[in-house]
Amino acid sequence: MDFMIDQVYAAGGDEVARAYASPDLYARLVGLPKLSTPEVLDHRVDGTTVRLQIRYRFVGDLSPAVTAVVDPAKLTWVEHSEHDLAARTVRYRLAPDHYADRLQSSGSCAITDRTNGGSVRTVTGSLQVRALIVGGAVERAIVSGLKEHLSDEVALVDRFVADHAR
Amino acid sequence: MTPRGRGRDNRIMGDPLDFYLDEGGWPYPDEDVDGDAGGPADLRAISDDDLVALHALSPHFLDGLTEAERAVVVARFGLGGAEPMTMSQVADTLGMSPWRTRGLLAESIATLRSTLGETP
Numbered sequence: 001m002d003f004m005i006d007q008v009y010a011a012g013g014d015e016v017a018r019a020y021a022s023p024d025l026y027a028r029l030v031g032l033p034k035l036s037t038p039e040v041l042d043h044r045v046d047g048t049t050v051r052l053q054i055r056y057r058f059v060g061d062l063s064p065a066v067t068a069v070v071d072p073a074k075l076t077w078v079e080h081s082e083h084d085l086a087a088r089t090v091r092y093r094l095a096p097d098h099y100a101d102r103l104q105s106s107g108s109c110a111i112t113d114r115t116n117g118g119s120v121r122t123v124t125g126s127l128q129v130r131a132l133i134v135g136g137a138v139e140r141a142i143v144s145g146l147k148e149h150l151s152d153e154v155a156l157v158d159r160f161v162a163d164h165a166r
Numbered sequence: 167m168t169p170r171g172r173g174r175d176n177r178i179m180g181d182p183l184d185f186y187l188d189e190g191g192w193p194y195p196d197e198d199v200d201g202d203a204g205g206p207a208d209l210r211a212i213s214d215d216d217l218v219a220l221h222a223l224s225p226h227f228l229d230g231l232t233e234a235e236r237a238v239v240v241a242r243f244g245l246g247g248a249e250p251m252t253m254s255q256v257a258d259t260l261g262m263s264p265w266r267t268r269g270l271l272a273e274s275i276a277t278l279r280s281t282l283g284e285t286p
Contacts, residue, residue, distance in 0.1 A: 063282065065223060065227075065282050066282070068219070068222040068223065069215065069218055069219035069222050069223075102215070130182055131182065131215065131216060131219065132182040132183065132186065132216040132219065132220070132275065133216070133219050133220065133223065133275070133278050133279060133282065134219055134282060135182065136279055136282075137279075137282045
């Protein structure tokens with residue numbers, strides 16, 4: 001399934017782009033719903049390009065019918081992202097730790113300034129879970145959880161930007 | 167149609183229903199001949215997981231199907247304890263046309279997905 005999620009920040013676009021490219025941000029993303037605290041595995045900087053590898057674990061709710069056939073503990077993946085700080089864009093793909101042939105996701109993020117201040121980060125992507133009966137249910141659970149997670153993430157990112165501006 | 171070396175990625179990440187509607191696909195012809203599983207390992211693993219799911223969810227999960235739909239699903243996936251059948255074998259066994267067999271399987275899967283609250 002395809003998805004598009006807008007995150008609205010008080011902070012400006014450049015600051016938000018830099019925040020997401022900073023490995024320090026991710027340790028601050030604690031207590032958010034549906035996804036565990038991210039774990040930064042790798043961080044490389046090449047000019048205005050930053051590459052990150054971050055492990056996530058899905059901790060949202062799944063129906064008993066889904067958990068009968070999908071082990072929630074195995075819903076973990078590494079997000080490989082490439083941040084273009086000049087363009088304020090990010091390209092990402094997910095590499096599942098388990099169910100590698102069954103779960104596929106990739107997408108991009110773009111940050112734009114708002115005319116009345118602040119910025120908007122638009123996350124677009126597609127997620128496919130290959131399972132005959134429960135695939136759609138897992139896709140919906142993950143995307144729903146991602147929306148909730150990204151919504152709650154905004155306040156923490158704004159706070160991170162504010163702290164680093166001091 | 168043979169599953170080997172053609173459209174593999176689409177089979178993995180496309181709608182899995184297409185994989186099971188394929189008359190020449192799973193279960194692979196040589197799967198039981200010499201004890202070795204046929205077909206690409208990743209597709210075998212996926213079909214194994216789908217079978218685990220269907221077994222875990224049946225028989226109660228099949229209550230919403232018509233008698234004909236249930237017969238097709240049970241035969242296709244071996245839910246009654248028998249070996250899974252190819253689409254051709256299901257059609258021959260149940261005395262249905264291939265077209266009707268495909269239609270009933272597609273309808274059955276749509277119903278089962280809907281039972282899980284999935285948008286078809």
